[in-house]
Amino acid sequence: MTSEAPDVGLQIRPYELELTEPFETAQGTITTRRGFLVRVDADDVLGIGEAAPLPGWTESYDACQEALENAIDVIDSGTAAALEAVEETPAARHGLSLAIADRYATKAARPLYQYLGDGSRVARVPVNATVGARSLEETVLAATTATGRGFRCLKLKVGSGALEDDLERVRRVRAAVDEDVELRVDANGGWTYDEAETALETLESSGVAILEQPLPAGALGGHKALRESDYDVDIALDEGLLEHGVDAICDAEAADVVVLKPMALGGLDVARELVTWLTELDIDLLVTTTIDGVVARTAAVHLAAAVPDVRASGLATGDLLASDLGRDPVVFEKGAAVVPQAKGLGIDDIWGEP
Ligand SMILES: O=C(O)CCC(=O)C1=CC=C[C@@H](O)[C@@H]1C(=O)O
Numbered sequence: 563m564t565s566e567a568p569d570v571g572l573q574i575r576p577y578e579l580e581l582t583e584p585f586e587t588a589q590g591t592i593t594t595r596r597g598f599l600v601r602v603d604a605d606d607v608l609g610i611g612e613a614a615p616l617p618g619w620t621e622s623y624d625a626c627q628e629a630l631e632n633a634i635d636v637i638d639s640g641t642a643a644a645l646e647a648v649e650e651t652p653a654a655r656h657g658l659s660l661a662i663a664d665r666y667a668t669k670a671a672r673p674l675y676q677y678l679g680d681g682s683r684v685a686r687v688p689v690n691a692t693v694g695a696r697s698l699e700e701t702v703l704a705a706t707t708a709t710g711r712g713f714r715c716l717k718l719k720v721g722s723g724a725l726e727d728d729l730e731r732v733r734r735v736r737a738a739v740d741e742d743v744e745l746r747v748d749a750n751g752g753w754t755y756d757e758a759e760t761a762l763e764t765l766e767s768s769g770v771a772i773l774e775q776p777l778p779a780g781a782l783g784g785h786k787a788l789r790e791s792d793y794d795v796d797i798a799l800d801e802g803l804l805e806h807g808v809d810a811i812c813d814a815e816a817a818d819v820v821v822l823k824p825m826a827l828g829g830l831d832v833a834r835e836l837v838t839w840l841t842e843l844d845i846d847l848l849v850t851t852t853i854d855g856v857v858a859r860t861a862a863v864h865l866a867a868a869v870p871d872v873r874a875s876g877l878a879t880g881d882l883l884a885s886d887l888g889r890d891p892v893v894f895e896k897g898a899a900v901v902p903q904a905k906g907l908g909i910d911d912i913w914g915e916p
């Protein structure tokens with residue numbers, strides 16, 4: 563007996579979401595997120611994905627749209643052909659592969675993270691609160707508001723203003739929150755080697771656990787040298803992973819921690835492969851978003867739930883948006899995201915009536 567592949571429907575719907583206020587980083591300011599919801603259906607089972615291009619991190623909005631439209635043109639030949647059409651465009655590939663995976667996990671009546679991981683149950687993943695590059699007073703207020711809401715890990719954006727101002731922000735936040743609150747900073751490549759080395763002294767004395775992407779993405783040797791300096795602060799690579807890939811980072815011994823943004827890497831499946839590899843190499847991992855709508859954020863929560871011993875992850879970015887694509891199935895409690903246990907992503911009613 564031969565089994566025929568079911569007919570698959572593929573649709574996209576554009577969206578635009580404003581941030582509550584501009585999110586300033588050393589790589590630019592984000593005010594709006596534009597992207598596409600992606601819907602696949604076959605045999606009466608739906609899957610939802612989100613393609614959220616962010617210039618500088620992924621293809622442009624127009625390139626993402628074109629790739630998704632190409633995928634629609636070939637969907638009658640099957641999902642493999644559609645995935646091939648988005649191969650070169652990571653945000654589009656993330657959206658389409660997520661919709662396919664959500665449908666598959668929904669059909670199997672399993673939460674998406676179990677389908678990505680070893681199948682065991684994971685209740686929560688630790689998260690960080692994210693504080694943009696703001697004034698001293700606003701930074702301290704955002705930090706204490708976050709800890710008041712239960713966050714036990716804070717990530718501050720640095721690198722867009724004067725170094726001394728950033729270091730003062732770090733010192734003041736350290737003084738304002740409990741000793742056991744983990745602090746991190748993310749410079750988005752905004753520091754020179756000398757600035758980063760100078761910063762490490764204050765960061766260490768303020769108990770900062772992770773310095774993310776201090777130097778430009780290309781500077782693998784510089785990151786290695788920072789790791790070898792005598793400071794007890796982990797060096798994480800984010801943009802560096804996207805530019806060089808895992809092999810080069812490992813060969814250069816450039817990172818203690820690697821940041822996975824599934825929407826910039828081309829999808830949960832691509833990120834999941836990196837997890838296996840990096841875990842074998844004993845490199846720590848955390849998962850973040852590019853400040854996306856609820857579909858991509860929830861997908862990142864499922865990915866984090868499939869990462870063994872994942873470090874606190876940048877998944878609590880929904881509050882940075884003024885509105886969302888639908889109801890958020892993820893609750894944050896005591897510094898952790900409660901992982902949805904419903905089938906698939908655990909997101910219902912987002913597309914509305916067909
Ligand atoms: O990791 C987090 O805490 C949240 C996401 C985040 O910081 C980012 C989202 C989008 C663009 C980037 O500047 C930034 C990052 O570099 O990690």
Ligand SMILES: [Mg+2]
Pocket residue numbers: 748750774775800801821
């Ligand atoms: Mg980063």
